[in-house]
Amino acid sequence: MLEIGKISYLLTEESDEIISTLYSSLDEEKVTWDVLHINDKEAFLRQSLAEIESLMFCGAKTNPNQTLSFPRNGVINVPDDVKTAQAENAIAIMKERLKARSDSQFKTLSSMGSMANVKYDRKKQDLGVVSMTAEAKATPKKMTSDRAYAMLRPYLGSFRIL
Numbered sequence: 001m002l003e004i005g006k007i008s009y010l011l012t013e014e015s016d017e018i019i020s021t022l023y024s025s026l027d028e029e030k031v032t033w034d035v036l037h038i039n040d041k042e043a044f045l046r047q048s049l050a051e052i053e054s055l056m057f058c059g060a061k062t063n064p065n066q067t068l069s070f071p072r073n074g075v076i077n078v079p080d081d082v083k084t085a086q087a088e089n090a091i092a093i094m095k096e097r098l099k100a101r102s103d104s105q106f107k108t109l110s111s112m113g114s115m116a117n118v119k120y121d122r123k124k125q126d127l128g129v130v131s132m133t134a135e136a137k138a139t140p141k142k143m144t145s146d147r148a149y150a151m152l153r154p155y156l157g158s159f160r161i162l
Contacts, residue, residue: 048089058157092145
């Protein structure tokens with residue numbers, strides 16, 4: 001179970017509400033999130049939190065003894081942007097995990113000769129050769145979701161004060 005302020009900035013119920021505001025009921029992300037078991041949602045939220053907590057934020061924790069990075073700078077509550085970023089990043093982690101599973105299944109079929117010498121480009125939704133530029137390979141990801149990272153950017157600094 002998620003505990004606010006210890007291992008999460010929000011509960012699964014709050015993440016459900018946030019995701020409902022970010023995605024329509026027809027979006028693949030929302031449909032998939034809605035059918036997840038609560039334990040899976042919590043796992044994705046914890047993974048998302050781990051990525052958030054690895055970032056360097058400006059200022060200092062409101063309480064030096066608090067477990068998580070937020071709240072900061074004397075503010076009592078965690079900013080809504082931080083909560084939304086945790087939910088958004090959890091969605092991105094979920095999508096990445098599902099894509100990895102789908103890719104694994106595709107490779108299994110390919111190795112059995114069912115789909116020899118073919119790769120599936122998920123972005124283009126077609127079969128063909130998939131390549132990645134050297135720049136894309138070399139660029140480290142700060143977080144799984146670029147949108148979540150953009151939400152946290154106003155709080156980021158170049159060094160970390162614990």
